[in-house]
Each structure stands twice: as C-alpha cells, then as structure tokens.
Amino acid sequence: MLFKDEEIILLVIAGTAVVMLLGVFIISFLLVYQKKQNKNALEKEQLKSSFQHELLKTRMEIQEETLNHISRELHDNITQVLSFVKLNLGVLGRNLGEQEKIRVNDNRELIAQSISDLRNLSKSLSFEHISVMGLVKTLEIEAERINRSGIINLSLSVEGDRYALGEQRELVLFRIFQEALNNALKYAQADNFKMSLYYKAQMFNLTIEDDGVGFEPELLKDKGGSGLRNIVNRAALIGASAIINSSPGSGCSINLSLNPLVQETYVNGTYSNSPG
Amino acid sequence: MLDDLYFYFELFSFFVCLCTYKKLDRNFKIFLPFLAFIVIYEFANIKYWTLWHHTNAWCNNLESIIEIIFYTRFISSLDKRKQYRKKVGIVLFIIVLFSFIDMIFIQGFFMMNTIAMVFQYSMLTVLVCLYYFNLINNVDENLDIIRYPPFWATAGILFYALAFIFYHVAFSYMAYKHNYHFFLLAQVIPNIACLILYSLLSVAFIYQYKKANSINAIKTL
Numbered sequence: 001m002l003f004k005d006e007e008i009i010l011l012v013i014a015g016t017a018v019v020m021l022l023g024v025f026i027i028s029f030l031l032v033y034q035k036k037q038n039k040n041a042l043e044k045e046q047l048k049s050s051f052q053h054e055l056l057k058t059r060m061e062i063q064e065e066t067l068n069h070i071s072r073e074l075h076d077n078i079t080q081v082l083s084f085v086k087l088n089l090g091v092l093g094r095n096l097g098e099q100e101k102i103r104v105n106d107n108r109e110l111i112a113q114s115i116s117d118l119r120n121l122s123k124s125l126s127f128e129h130i131s132v133m134g135l136v137k138t139l140e141i142e143a144e145r146i147n148r149s150g151i152i153n154l155s156l157s158v159e160g161d162r163y164a165l166g167e168q169r170e171l172v173l174f175r176i177f178q179e180a181l182n183n184a185l186k187y188a189q190a191d192n193f194k195m196s197l198y199y200k201a202q203m204f205n206l207t208i209e210d211d212g213v214g215f216e217p218e219l220l221k222d223k224g225g226s227g228l229r230n231i232v233n234r235a236a237l238i239g240a241s242a243i244i245n246s247s248p249g250s251g252c253s254i255n256l257s258l259n260p261l262v263q264e265t266y267v268n269g270t271y272s273n274s275p276g
Numbered sequence: 277m278l279d280d281l282y283f284y285f286e287l288f289s290f291f292v293c294l295c296t297y298k299k300l301d302r303n304f305k306i307f308l309p310f311l312a313f314i315v316i317y318e319f320a321n322i323k324y325w326t327l328w329h330h331t332n333a334w335c336n337n338l339e340s341i342i343e344i345i346f347y348t349r350f351i352s353s354l355d356k357r358k359q360y361r362k363k364v365g366i367v368l369f370i371i372v373l374f375s376f377i378d379m380i381f382i383q384g385f386f387m388m389n390t391i392a393m394v395f396q397y398s399m400l401t402v403l404v405c406l407y408y409f410n411l412i413n414n415v416d417e418n419l420d421i422i423r424y425p426p427f428w429a430t431a432g433i434l435f436y437a438l439a440f441i442f443y444h445v446a447f448s449y450m451a452y453k454h455n456y457h458f459f460l461l462a463q464v465i466p467n468i469a470c471l472i473l474y475s476l477l478s479v480a481f482i483y484q485y486k487k488a489n490s491i492n493a494i495k496t497l
Contacts, residue, residue: 023438
C-alpha cells in the first residue's frame with residue numbers, strides 16, 4: 001500500500017511540474033508572440049514611412065523635371081525667338097527715319113529687358129544653375145532680380161565660412177525659399193522678406209522671415225497650409241528640421257537647421273539632377 | 277519559519293499594494309482589502325485560531341470560495357465585453373453553488389472540499405487562458421506586455437491555480453491517511469504557489485505604479 005501512496009505522491013509531483021511547465025510555456029508563448037507582433041508592427045511602420053518618403057521623392061523629381069523642362073523651353077525657345085525679333089527690329093530700324101528709329105530702339109530695349117528677365121526666370125527654375133553657381137550665389141541673383149522688380153524688399157545675409165551642402169540639399173533649400181517667397185507675395189502681402197544663412201562647423205541654419213499678415217498656428221495642422229507642409233516635407237527629405245512660427249499680424253518665420261556632416265542616403269544617391 | 281514562508285510573501289504583497297495604492301487603477305485597488313483579508317486569515321491560521329473540531333478545513337473552504345469570487349471578478353473586469361463578463365458571472369455562480377453543495381452534501385463542512393477546489397482552480401486556469409487568447413487577438417500595437425500589470429497579475433493567478441490542481445486531486449486520498457511524504461508535499465506546493473502568486477502580484481503593482489507615474493510625467497510636460 002505504501003508503494004501505491006508513493007506512486008500517487010510522484011504522480012502529484014510530476015503532474016504539478018507538468019502543469020507548471022505548461023504555464024511557463026503559455027507565458028513564454030505569449031511573450032514571444034507579442035515580441036514578434038511588435039516587430040511586425042514596427043516593420044510595417046518603417047515600410048509605410050519609407051513608402052511616404054519614396055512618394056515624396058518621386059513627386060519632387062517629377063516637379064524638378066517639369067521645372068527644368070519649362071526652364072529649357074524659356075531659354076531655348078522663347079528667348080531665342082525674342083532675340084530674333086530684337087535682331088529684326090535692329091535691321092528694320094536702319095531704313096527708318098529718326099522718329100521711328102527712336103521708337104524701334106525703345107521696343108528693342110523692352111525686348112532686351114524681357115529676354116533678360118526670362119533668362120533669370122529660366123535660371124531660377126532650373127536646377128543646373130544651382131549646381132553650377134551654388135546656393136548663395138543663386139540666392140544673391142534671385143534677391144537682385146526680386147529687388148529690381150520692386151514687388152518686395154528682399155534682404156539676404158550670410159554668416160560664417162561658406163561650404164557646399166551638396167547639390168540636392170542646396171536645390172531643396174532653394175525650392176523652400178521659393179515656396180516661402182511665393183507665400184509672402186501671394187498670401188502674406190509682405191513688404192519685407194529677410195533671409196539669413198548661418199554656416200557653422202556642425203550646423204547649417206536658414207532663417208526666412210517676412211512682415212506680412214501672418215496666420216494662426218493651427219493652419220499648420222490643417223489641410224489649408226499645403227505650402228507650409230511642403231516646406232516641412234521638403235526639409236525632412238534632406239534631413240533638416242523646419243520650425244515655422246507665426247501669429248496673425250506678426251509675420252512668419254521659418255527656421256531650418258541641418259547637420260552638414262550627416263549625409264542622407266539619397267543626397268549621394270543616384271538622382272544627380274533632382275532633389276530626390 | 278520556512279513552513280510559513282507563504283505568509284511572508286502575502287505580507288510583502290500587501291505592503292507593496294499599500295505603498296502603491298494611490299497610483300493603482302480601479303481593477304487593482306480592490307486587491308488591498310482582499311490582501312488584508314488574506315493576511316489576517318493566514319495569521320489566524322498560523323496561530324491556530326481557526327481550529328474548530330480539530331480542523332481549519334471549514335475555514336479553508338470558505339476562504340477558497342472568497343478567493344475564487346475575487347480572482348474571477350478581477351480577470352473578467354480586464355475584459356471589456358459585457359456579454360463575456362455576464363457568461364463568466366453565470367459560470368462563477370454555478371461553481372460557487374457547487375462549492376456550497378460540496379460543503380453541505382458531498383464532502384462535508386469540516387473536510388477539505390477538494391472536488392469544488394479542483395473545479396475552482398480549473399475555472400481560473402481556463403479564464404486566464406481565455407484572457408491571454410483575447411490579449412493575443414486584440415493586442416494593441418503599442419502594448420509592451422512585459423510592463424503590462426494585468427499580464428503579471430494573471431500570470432500569478434495561472435501558476436497558483438495550476439500548482440493547486442494536482443495537489444487537491446490527491447489531497448482527499450492522501451491527507452487523511454496521514455502520509456508523511458504527502459505532508460511534506462503539502463508544505464512545499466502551497467509555499468511555491470503563494471511565492472509565485474504574490475511575487476507576480478507585487479510585480480504587477482509596481483508596474484502599475486510606474487505606469488501611473490510616467491503618465492503623470494507626460495501630463496505635466
């Protein structure tokens with residue numbers, strides 16, 4: 001009988017050990033399952049963000065290609081035609097009287113001005129000029145062009161030792177400037193537009209300010225501020241952080257900062273002629 | 277001293293619950309009166325104050341009913357489905373009813389109601405497994421299960437229930453034969469079960485406290 005009792009005790013011990021192991025298995029399974037699920041969720045999130053990134057890159061590539069095409073058309077077609085018209089007017093002027101000659105010359109000057117403006121516009125649209133001249137030079141030319149037009153007073157200041165940020169980064173920064181300028185002219189009704197570039201050893205800062213009507217900060221969260229969101233998205237694309245501050249009646253300021261030493265993969269990537 | 281090891285774990289768990297009480301959520305707050313009851317009950321047991329007709333089995337039977345009601349309510353409160361909670365309530369009612377039937381008509385008031393207890397612990401095991409199944413299927417992507425207080429509390433209940441099932445299956449047969457080896461087993465298994473349950477409950481309280489603190493910190497930011 002004692003033997004039987006011992007058998008039962010062994011059975012109780014073994015049974016308890018087995019069910020306890022079962023408990024350990026259940027808990028371990030749950031932990032492993034949850035870990036795997038979290039990993040999957042993370043991967044899904046990463047894929048989603050990488051897809052968004054690719055989408056943005058593609059959009060900007062297409063935009064750049066379109067702008068470049070327009071720029072070429074302006075430069076190679078319209079300005080050439082205008083040059084030909086200017087030349088013809090010169091030839092025509094030789095056979096006219098003094099009074100008519102003055103009129104023709106005035107028209108030639110107007111055409112020359114249009115050609116010059118179109119060339120400048122073509123330069124600001126094309127990425128090739130930025131890659132050749134660099135960001136600061138392009139901005140200086142653009143500032144000069146805008147100031148000459150008299151639509152807004154644009155001031156540009158550059159501090160620190162200038163260095164190249166990379167073709168694509170500079171192009172994106174230039175497009176951000178254009179977007180901000182467009183906003184200042186179109187919506188803000190600003191009189192003054194100020195741009196400051198700070199070149200530091202480990203940080204590049206770009207500050208854009210205007211004295212326009214400003215807007216409610218909530219606009220940044222709304223769908224309405226697509227131009228402003230574009231600025232933030234473009235900045236993110238080159239690894240920069242963009243902070244936009246504004247309130248009604250006090251203008252708008254955009255502060256961009258990026259570490260020039262950190263190279264984003266696409267910056268050295270295969271797209272040599274676009275920001276993407 | 278080692279014979280009463282489980283009591284010290286109950287006491288420890290009670291103090292952890294007391295210290296973290298303010299930060300505990302509603303589901304966990306009810307642990308304080310329950311643990312206070314358990315500590316008082318076990319202390320009375322150790323001091324032999326619960327002996328009646330040379331046995332404390334009657335007291336054990338009543339305590340196991342209170343325990344099953346409490347743990348079942350706790351586990352079902354973790355589930356948001358009203359229908360499910362209602363079903364659990366019905367099963368609990370049947371188990372409690374059976375426990376009283378066992379106490380009055382089958383095994384008796386002064387004997388350990390091991391049949392009812394096996395059913396009680398089996399039910400707890402099933403409930404915890406169902407809770408885990410539900411957790412797997414409806415888990416929030418941001419949920420970190422390692423730091424999830426209900427997970428630790430239910431894990432403790434699961435081990436506690438599993439440890440007692442085989443013990444109670446053999447109890448009626450072995451205990452009343454006064455088998456020395458079973459006496460040893462009767463010392464070890466409850467100690468281990470309580471050690472696991474109250475340690476994991478303490479872990480759950482601490483994680484709940486940490487979670488509440490981190491939420492407060494985020495709110496003040």
